[in-house]
Amino acid sequence: MAQYFDQFEKIAYEGPESTNPLAFRHYDAKKVIMGKTMEEHLRFGACYWHNFCWDGFDIFGAGTFDRPWQKPGNALEMAKMKADVAFDFFSKVGTPYYSFHDVDVAPAGNSIKEYSENMKVMMDVLAQKQDETGMKLLWGTANAFSNARYMSGAGSNPNPEVFAYAASQIFTAMNATKMLGGENYVLWGGREGYETLLNTDLRQEREQLGRLFQMVVEHKHKIGFTGTILIEPKPAEPTKHQYDYDTATVYGFLKQFGLEDEVKVNIEVNHATLAGHSFHHEIATAISLGLFGSIDANRGDAQLGWDTDQFPNSVEEWTPVMYDILRNGGFKTGGLMFDTKLRRQSIDPADFFHGHIGGMDTCALALEKAASLIESQEISSIVADRYAGWSGDLGKAIMTGDYSLESLATQAIGDNIDPKHVSGRQEELENIVNKHIFSK
Amino acid sequence: MAQYFDQFEKIAYEGPESTNPLAFRHYDAKKVIMGKTMEEHLRFGACYWHNFCWDGFDIFGAGTFDRPWQKPGNALEMAKMKADVAFDFFSKVGTPYYSFHDVDVAPAGNSIKEYSENMKVMMDVLAQKQDETGMKLLWGTANAFSNARYMSGAGSNPNPEVFAYAASQIFTAMNATKMLGGENYVLWGGREGYETLLNTDLRQEREQLGRLFQMVVEHKHKIGFTGTILIEPKPAEPTKHQYDYDTATVYGFLKQFGLEDEVKVNIEVNHATLAGHSFHHEIATAISLGLFGSIDANRGDAQLGWDTDQFPNSVEEWTPVMYDILRNGGFKTGGLMFDTKLRRQSIDPADFFHGHIGGMDTCALALEKAASLIESQEISSIVADRYAGWSGDLGKAIMTGDYSLESLATQAIGDNIDPKHVSGRQEELENIVNKHIFSK
Amino acid sequence: MAQYFDQFEKIAYEGPESTNPLAFRHYDAKKVIMGKTMEEHLRFGACYWHNFCWDGFDIFGAGTFDRPWQKPGNALEMAKMKADVAFDFFSKVGTPYYSFHDVDVAPAGNSIKEYSENMKVMMDVLAQKQDETGMKLLWGTANAFSNARYMSGAGSNPNPEVFAYAASQIFTAMNATKMLGGENYVLWGGREGYETLLNTDLRQEREQLGRLFQMVVEHKHKIGFTGTILIEPKPAEPTKHQYDYDTATVYGFLKQFGLEDEVKVNIEVNHATLAGHSFHHEIATAISLGLFGSIDANRGDAQLGWDTDQFPNSVEEWTPVMYDILRNGGFKTGGLMFDTKLRRQSIDPADFFHGHIGGMDTCALALEKAASLIESQEISSIVADRYAGWSGDLGKAIMTGDYSLESLATQAIGDNIDPKHVSGRQEELENIVNKHIFSK
Amino acid sequence: MAQYFDQFEKIAYEGPESTNPLAFRHYDAKKVIMGKTMEEHLRFGACYWHNFCWDGFDIFGAGTFDRPWQKPGNALEMAKMKADVAFDFFSKVGTPYYSFHDVDVAPAGNSIKEYSENMKVMMDVLAQKQDETGMKLLWGTANAFSNARYMSGAGSNPNPEVFAYAASQIFTAMNATKMLGGENYVLWGGREGYETLLNTDLRQEREQLGRLFQMVVEHKHKIGFTGTILIEPKPAEPTKHQYDYDTATVYGFLKQFGLEDEVKVNIEVNHATLAGHSFHHEIATAISLGLFGSIDANRGDAQLGWDTDQFPNSVEEWTPVMYDILRNGGFKTGGLMFDTKLRRQSIDPADFFHGHIGGMDTCALALEKAASLIESQEISSIVADRYAGWSGDLGKAIMTGDYSLESLATQAIGDNIDPKHVSGRQEELENIVNKHIFSK
Ligand SMILES: [Co+2]
Ligand SMILES: [Co+2]
Ligand SMILES: [Co+2]
Ligand SMILES: [Co+2]
Ligand SMILES: [Co+2]
């Protein structure tokens, strides 16, 4: 079915004044910003999962998409047709990267042996596709949540056999990721949580997950995988509560199991907001804890309580995020993966392109605005002023431990200190950001 | 103004059939449950702050309460009148414990020196009141959030002088807590957070707080305070984001600064729900991480996005919580503090009693139901069955590290394992809980 | 597959002390409360939809249930097997009523003609089943949301042909409901809303829905259907925004199209909370507007942003609701329909019973507590006192229009009135409710 | 204290490239867009309430602002000083309009007589200020929520004397608004709701409010006030539930009391989001119901559950809103009122200007982008296509009532219709909007 996208050409950059809906207006892959091309900064990826495996069903209705590669047929043949379509799309939309879950690309089969065989077959297909198209793998992962066997968890399952089954998939998917030159391996714990505390032993399940992640890290080193292991936090859905709730929670988890130098986070925008945080908050927190890895670049809906996985379209939301990423050194092995779904009503082949083009232009524009903010130093100089006291004598002495609570209190009361409060300048800072977004 | 509550007698236990609204129907202080009296299990406390310092104002309206001790007058004299009223109430409602912020009990004065003097005076007053009434101090704390100087944080303030001011209050309040025999010292970071990430250095502020909490722990040991240091998590309000968001976040924070064996959490019910968790979740998480300390026993409103600090009235919500606390050994130094507010429209002296009686009866009843659940073993035996596999050969071998990812996967694929999924029995477990709550 | 529930007997009432998990502890169908039996008050129903049509899939995973009647096979034969199982269950669990969507009971077929033929066949099957078992139909409805044709709405679809298709199903389902003696007909607008305002004409879509509902009411009268037409409000999910958001919204809609005396609401608990209201609020609002019709008796999860459709298990939540329903005359044609789902992990046949038994006992207990509250008059007398002024001269004169704004203001200023505020007694009222729930 | 803003000049338009933080970059008052000036389109107003009456307190802390006109002193003298400062600010920031609550501008006094006298005095002061500065009054209103007497409601109070007191204030404030040439009169029901359903008679309170609003409308006509009466919906805060929850709720209320042609809505951005709607939704709903009146142009915080009343800063959020307003004829008597608060930490005089300038530039830019969208017709033509069927024979016949449910169903089944579903084009539409926002 490679002909599915035959009517479309490779998407080109045509500039802000273009009226062609199938062109980039802002993403100019080879344009240099602060010493790197846009392509190198943004490291875009498109996903197999939502694009090619989902048929448009939701909890109240059947699929709407009618994709040829989702018809009944020989499973391996259909998987190859899907790969043809997928790589045709990836190439045409122009993301340098793609990503997959194991069973997105290879049939799960009727047993773990069949699964294992199918993976072998399909990894060769993917390797060949990568060669032909130049596509690179941003990350691989294992789907240990869709099959009924995982209904009570994978690593955190009360049955150690299910743990073993999940371990087999992860082993296979890690090896496949390495073989395909993947730059990261993602752990998303879709069922690693609980439905009710009444039947759940939190400490036990946490220890199981801790052991599993240690095994993953050990295996990474054993096989010489040089990419990054990423945990993707999410607070809930499908579970009532997921153990990797948010970045701060993941940090504590990693510290407990001695993994904080081995694992980073893959932050998905809508997961941040479902956890009660802004996207910016999760990124800033990950950076401040040394955990920033990669981004699933979708968006949620501020009024809806589930993961809508829409394409990003807010330059305003993304500019401060890009600002923080850029001034902290940018992506290393991570990138901007569109782990995004078309709307269930967006059933046309062209809609695939509209979604990704909009998302890529949004992020590209935010990158430009962020670079402008960095270069102007308007924000950074205000922030530096605000904390200047901590570079002074008192501030340094406090932080280096020269004071005890008693000696500090005694001095402060003795001096009868009376510190003044000064403006936080929030509105002014917000105006500066908007000046850079909208003033040219 | 000790006569404020003169029309009320000490509240007595009269049993479930009592129709006296000013009697306990379920809290029978000396009744023995699983080897301890209700009083020993529940360790109730009433607070100074909401009961005697708040005048009923809210963000849209002025105070409604018209309390005599809040009239204009000499600050120290009014503080003494307030102490008279407070201890009269504490004694009559019959909580063995009370709690305070420094400036609840002593006038803040016009300088840190005045504050320090006022604290000395009022600590003697409180000591005498404790002697006279037999009241004990569950915890003390310092209010480092209400004064304008703390608008940008206390320990996390960009100005180290404000840090020093806060340290002086904490030093004073810790010493006072020790002198009064307090069993815990609480750190609530009301302004320890941010309003906008644009003016905030997350890493810097986190390190400031880490150093402050280390100073607190060092001071505890220096003065020989044998109580527990407690952090009270809250996700937001008054700040946009508070650093001690929830228990999982606090755990990561403590691990980072080497404090996880020194500090525990004081969980407030409404703070749990504002953070997107059930109250039960926060308690179970704290227990599973070894952080469970104490409880601020109020409730929120499921439809409102701020801390309503209402009195607890749900036996259904509290029973599973008490079940977890009880089967994990109960409170040590912690207790059930009513950090609760009367509704702004509940302006009568009698309303103080209605609020506390309802809260105490709710918790007492939940304690009885929890004991019944424990004794029946109906839930614990179902849970034990559910995880039985982890006591078997495979489970043990996984957890002790006998398997690598590869050896486990190889064995699982070789055996072509096919684990079955079994019912999670959620509805049945919920029915068991309700049987214990409602069936006698 | 009638043998699916062969291992189960009809569920019996055994009283509060029973330890049999497959017995009622509180629902005693023939027990008389305030002049009617529990069965007559509660009018329980069980549903076809979640119980027998859903296979346990969710948005992240495949079905877990493995029900025999959901296997591949001849569609009409499978529909008959499903009816056998369903009526066996309905009879054994002992709800007097059941409910269905058209395509729950009859295969949708490959065309509207096939659908129409299948409905004829299956309505005879259902009629016979009703005769055999004595089951009665609480309500019927048409599913105009699951098929891909309805992805952009049914009555509110931009394409009038889809409107016509939906009208055909509603026509068929209304006639079927009448033929089977159904007591209500439900309109749930699962897709009657929007995904984005950018492609939506709100006024146009509202007028389409208004016309559709007028057609429904006209048809009701034409065929002599004596039951009640019910709208089931829901704020969102699957749509971004559903037009029948909540009861207050439905009221405005009905007023606009002159339908306020013809249509009532079917309130689903979780839809209330997703709309930002308590369940109690929606019931009290419906009663105050004269719109109260029926209830879908499920519950949501206070921390999750989607419709979890769990079985009710909170006597505390249901008691004030039952109090309001009972003191306002109880159900007329409506009842308590369990539009509830087993948890995806609750895969055993016994779990069907655990879910419904827990729900029925919860509502039965709440009915008893509500009757106790009514009989004591403790709450009603406090409320009557509170509003007494409106039965006085000033209150009556204001409400009957004797005052203009000017005359009232002139009098008030002239008299220099100074009304006092009195306690709202909230904590006391909450204690009264708990006294009735827990004191015997 | 007119010298408070002496260091500031009138804010000027300097264009997008200006680096002056105290200049407009986008709001060019006299620039003509689609036939009207920006000033005429946007009708900006600044408010008395948050700017000059609030001292920076929040529920956890004291005021931070230290404004000279909020010091102790003779109440009328301080009110005059406040008016000097306020009009100096209004004039310098350059909004053509302002707004006030009665007690923002005149001291409430110790009795309703004193209040009435103070209002007379201060209305003369305001009239003179208007004359001197050319400022116009967008709306007046009465504060019937801050005083303790209103703790249980104003119009909906259980005590008719409180209703009379509120009526006196409304009478006085309406007359004042007329006298000052105000273009609207606003009713915001801050306490018109409930805290607990247990002590509340919903039907009674609704009827009281209905009567009050009828009295207001009658008075409007009696005094010949030609402005618009506006209700400002809000779902909650300070109450648990406010009766004018959202626009749809207000519509039903107005229909019940026959006021739908007399009253419109004043939509506040953050009130929309607290009610679970997007701002755009509330505006589009109001327009579709013929209720659109005016806007309180603030913003909320997507992660916080209370009204933060921040200045608008999202061109992305405002562009579709302006698009809907503009293509439906723009404001009539309404306008864009900054019912906005500086952050509690924004304590400098300059912060007043930063906040308003940012808000005005945001709305001005959104206006330009909206005009561009209208002129291109890209969105409107897609929407027109989408609904084209409703202008065809079938569509028209359905809407004019030519079909009954039966005749439509009979025809559809007879024809065996099979409507196809077509793409909703959401991503494409979103890209079109962003093209207009960002492509020049
Ligand atoms: Co993702
Ligand atoms: Co997602
Ligand atoms: Co607290
Ligand atoms: Co609180
Ligand atoms: Co329902």
Ligand SMILES: [Co+2]
């Ligand atoms: Co539902």
Ligand SMILES: [Co+2]
């Ligand atoms: Co407003």
Ligand SMILES: [Co+2]
């Ligand atoms: Co507001």
